[in-house]
Amino acid sequence: MPSLISSSRTPLAGTVKVPGDKSVSHRSIMLSALAVGRSEITGLLEGEDVLATADAMRAMGARVERLGNGHWVVDGVGIGGLMTPDDVIEMGNSGTSTRLLIGLIGTHDISVTMTGDASLRSRPMGRVMDPLTAMGASFSARDGKFLPLTVTGSDSPLATDYTTPMASAQVKSAVLLAGLNTPGITTVRERVATRDHTERMLKAMGADIETTEEDGLYVVRLAGQPELAPVNFEVPGDVSSSAFLLVAASIIPGSDITVQNVGMNPLRTGIVHALMAMGADIDILQERNLGGEPVADLRVRAAGLKAVTDLPVDPSTMIDEFPVLFCAAAVAKGISRFTGLEELRVKESDRLAVMAAGLKANGVELTEFEDGIEIKGAGGKVPGGAQVATHLDHRIAMSFSVLGQMAESAITIDDAAPIQTSFPVFIDLLTGLGAGLRLEG
Ligand code: S3P
Numbered sequence: 001m002p003s004l005i006s007s008s009r010t011p012l013a014g015t016v017k018v019p020g021d022k023s024v025s026h027r028s029i030m031l032s033a034l035a036v037g038r039s040e041i042t043g044l045l046e047g048e049d050v051l052a053t054a055d056a057m058r059a060m061g062a063r064v065e066r067l068g069n070g071h072w073v074v075d076g077v078g079i080g081g082l083m084t085p086d087d088v089i090e091m092g093n094s095g096t097s098t099r100l101l102i103g104l105i106g107t108h109d110i111s112v113t114m115t116g117d118a119s120l121r122s123r124p125m126g127r128v129m130d131p132l133t134a135m136g137a138s139f140s141a142r143d144g145k146f147l148p149l150t151v152t153g154s155d156s157p158l159a160t161d162y163t164t165p166m167a168s169a170q171v172k173s174a175v176l177l178a179g180l181n182t183p184g185i186t187t188v189r190e191r192v193a194t195r196d197h198t199e200r201m202l203k204a205m206g207a208d209i210e211t212t213e214e215d216g217l218y219v220v221r222l223a224g225q226p227e228l229a230p231v232n233f234e235v236p237g238d239v240s241s242s243a244f245l246l247v248a249a250s251i252i253p254g255s256d257i258t259v260q261n262v263g264m265n266p267l268r269t270g271i272v273h274a275l276m277a278m279g280a281d282i283d284i285l286q287e288r289n290l291g292g293e294p295v296a297d298l299r300v301r302a303a304g305l306k307a308v309t310d311l312p313v314d315p316s317t318m319i320d321e322f323p324v325l326f327c328a329a330a331v332a333k334g335i336s337r338f339t340g341l342e343e344l345r346v347k348e349s350d351r352l353a354v355m356a357a358g359l360k361a362n363g364v365e366l367t368e369f370e371d372g373i374e375i376k377g378a379g380g381k382v383p384g385g386a387q388v389a390t391h392l393d394h395r396i397a398m399s400f401s402v403l404g405q406m407a408e409s410a411i412t413i414d415d416a417a418p419i420q421t422s423f424p425v426f427i428d429l430l431t432g433l434g435a436g437l438r439l440e441g
Helices: 022-034 048-059 095-106 126-134 169-180 197-204 239-251 270-277 315-331 342-346 351-361 394-406 417-421 426-433
Strands: 003-007 013-017 038-042 063-068 071-075 111-115 138-142 146-152 161-163 185-190 209-214 217-223 232-234 256-263 281-290 293-301 333-338 365-369 372-378 382-384 407-409 411-413 436-440
Touching: 003 394, 003 407, 013 426, 022 038, 022 048, 022 063, 022 071, 022 095, 022 169, 022 197, 022 232, 048 063, 048 095, 048 417, 095 111, 095 126, 095 146, 095 169, 126 138, 126 169, 169 185, 169 197, 169 217, 197 209, 239 256, 239 270, 239 281, 239 293, 239 315, 239 394, 239 426, 256 281, 270 281, 270 315, 315 333, 315 342, 315 351, 315 372, 315 394, 342 351, 351 365, 351 372, 351 394, 382 394, 394 407, 394 411, 394 417, 394 426, 394 436, 426 436
Parallel strands: 013 256, 038 232, 161 185, 382 407
Antiparallel strands: 003 411, 003 436, 038 071, 063 071, 111 146, 138 146, 185 217, 209 217, 256 293, 281 293, 333 372, 365 372
């Protein structure tokens, strides 16, 4: 298990592209696999999580083939055409693959056993098992809600009208994917709208899907059993991966970088607005549309960040970006306070506890609460000098790689391997811009 040493080197400078969006990449493979005919995907993220989705769809009968860098073709089996795999499917670290596939499988007349790494095996699956059980699927799961888990899909699924109990695009998408092979109208209601990539893609593929606002809720209605037309997906750059670069360039004095082709779906861009609220200098350039999603180039110049207590955005629009935002808060001037973040406790790791431990070990003063954290910013470099435990969480590894650039003494990340799940070129890309990152062991 290679560790990663992060220490300051030079200001960041240059123009880069980040790999494809992870959420869009997963969905482009799954939905292509359900179309009738051949879809092409360009800009696909080739991280371990997405490769797990590709393997799973192959195991269930779709032809999924890599032609070249980020360029893939998928021959779909049509809705209803998935087959029972002849072995357990291995989902690695990927919660998105697992939860969305539980939705898909739950309304196909097949049975699938899934497992994953230690992180994924500790993540709650009840949140998708509940609505899928109502639709007719049955489950056998370790301790009732954990992987390894077998899902047996229903041969006569029932449409549902489901209000998600937590803000989760995975739960919403699982129910919508289940709705694809269900007669009638499947409805999902959200108190807070979460990322809508599934809705956008299904619309582009010809599904009868409608989104409205009713009684303060975001409501999606999908008519079941459409024939999905194959499309050519162009995957935008991942704003969640870009976040590490945006924070790094904002906090390392003298930096000036441009990140091209960043997905700017308004339900994903909370991090950009949060950083701006802290005084970040970010120019949004060349706004355009790519494959049904807004994209832009982001120019970021270093700025002395100040603390923030009232984020101007809903947490769901930047749920994966809080770990690196906490690092920004650790070098900002003043005391930042973040609340309403209980969902962070059920990500790849308990991100509130793991970030609090890593920041504290590196000399950052903070208070952790059940649903958030208060961080006293150093107004410059943090002491650093300690090792951080990543707990199989890619975003913890990358966040502390960024913080190490603004530490008096190097920060050591115990395990760099999880970075492969979402951002395989992270180290090369950051060192190319001028960061000090070194693998060891
Ligand atoms: C994702 C939704 C979010 C996010 C995850 C990707 C998706 O999870 O954290 O990285 O692609 O739908 P939740 O739905 O659990 O919030």
